């Protein structure tokens with residue numbers, strides 16, 4: 001059983017992950033003469049329960065893609081379908097981890113997570129139990145009553161992941177969730193997220209700058225070109241799960257990584273001599 | 274669960290609090306003493322500048338009247354402040370959230386701010402006579418603009434992505450306001466309150482002084498008629514005590530309502 005957040009007409013696909021289908025999606029911010037063509041057109045699909053990463057240079061439109069898929073920004077052209085239904089309003093059966101955590105500074109860690117319950121009007125006791133479970137899984141026990149400024153960067157990211165998961169959405173959108181973290185914390189959080197995903201099999205669209213992270217987590221990696229971003233390559237990652245901390249153990253890892261570097265080089269993103 | 278170390282930090286912070294109160298008090302007492310001695314040495318007449326002993330004694334003698342009129346003044350301050358702060362915050366919200374509201378309302382608010390408000394007092398007397406309305410209206414006018422500006426700044430400073438968060442959770446307008454907008458703007462609103470509330474004491478006293486038959490301003494008038502300078506000083510003491518107490522009340526409310534703020 002799961003809580004349904006949605007009112008009438010809201011999109012709440014079946015449990016276990018929703019599918020995403022994106023066709024001809026593009027976005028231009030603002031109006032001429034100050035219009036900024038930020039994205040696309042792009043096409044991609046994410047199957048139900050799949051973990052897909054979007055990797056690309058800064059400013060190529062990754063965050064924009066996420067906002068469009070969540071129905072939070074109007075698209076300029078194209079369409080997005082969630083479980084086969086066209087997206088016409090903000091998606092509510094979704095958990096979003098925003099770039100640099102976006103916690104409410106006036107709420108404790110637990111308060112930030114319980115925001116979902118309050119706004120969505122979910123059952124309080126059940127949500128508390130779920131929050132406690134997530135805090136345990138994410139190594140946040142003892143941090144419940146601390147305010148964001150009393151948490152380390154890694155803990156803040158973990159809290160914001162808990163906030164994105166507590167209402168048990170069928171889709172998770174993550175925008176550089178580990179961007180600001182040190183390498184050690186990143187590797188651990190990546191592993192924790194992978195285990196969590198293996199248990200729940202939510203559909204994940206994961207945005208990152210990090211080639212290691214993309215390969216370490218994904219079923220597929222979509223590589224984007226510089227702004228206005230397009231998807232230039234799709235790489236299927238066939239590595240066993242859960243994946244180890246040191247990905248270099250796999251010869252395939254080096255191949256995947258080299259492939260992505262080559263694409264970036266051919267796009268002029270890297271200019272090494 | 275608590276922050277590690279919070280418990281052990283309790284005691285030193287309490288004694289530091291005591292020190293924070295004791296230090297200015299001692300400093301004040303020393304100043305009064307100096308004042309007393311200087312006047313005694315220079316032989317200044319009582320009606321020009323009374324020594325602390327004289328006006329403090331007057332304070333005790335007149336405590337009943339001072340208390341009565343002081344409370345009346347405080348009441349007017351609270352009424353007027355509330356009457357100005359609530360619309361100030363409401364319009365601050367509108368202006369922050371809507372371009373149209375900003376274009377229509379902001380010039381009006383600036384105009385109100387530009388009015389030399391004290392000159393409205395005689396006009397208000399003509400309209401409302403010896404009622405409480407002139408005091409309340411004038412105080413509200415003085416409170417309104419700073420509260421509007423501070424709360425608008427608070428509502429504007431909200432990370433726009435928090436609205437994405439709210440919309441993806443299907444939040445109603447009320448929930449968005451209650452759970453995201455209002456608490457985000459609260460620190461700015463409180464800082465507006467803290468600055469404004471002290472000024473409003475002066476405003477009420479001035480209006481009472483111009484036209485009223487009660488309040489500290491009215492007492493000022495009576496003291497002047499009687500050339501009772503020590504009483505004037507006693508009123509001054511009461512007036513500034515009200516100001517300090519109100520500012521402290523704002524601080525205390527903020528501490529209670531916004532426990533998350535770093536200190």
Ligand SMILES: Nc1ncnc2c1ncn2[C@@H]1O[C@H](COP(=O)(O)OP(=O)(O)OP(=O)(O)O)[C@@H](O)[C@H]1O
Pocket residue numbers: 029030036037038056057058059060061062063064065099227
């Ligand atoms: N609200 C906005 N208004 C105008 N332009 C915008 C807006 N948001 C993004 N842009 C522009 O759109 C382009 C893509 O931005 P976006 O944030 O999607 O990039 P990104 O790939 O997420 O970059 P990063 O990796 O640095 O986060 C950029 O050129 C950016 O300046």
Ligand SMILES: [Mg+2]
Pocket residue numbers: 062063064099175
């Ligand atoms: Mg981004």
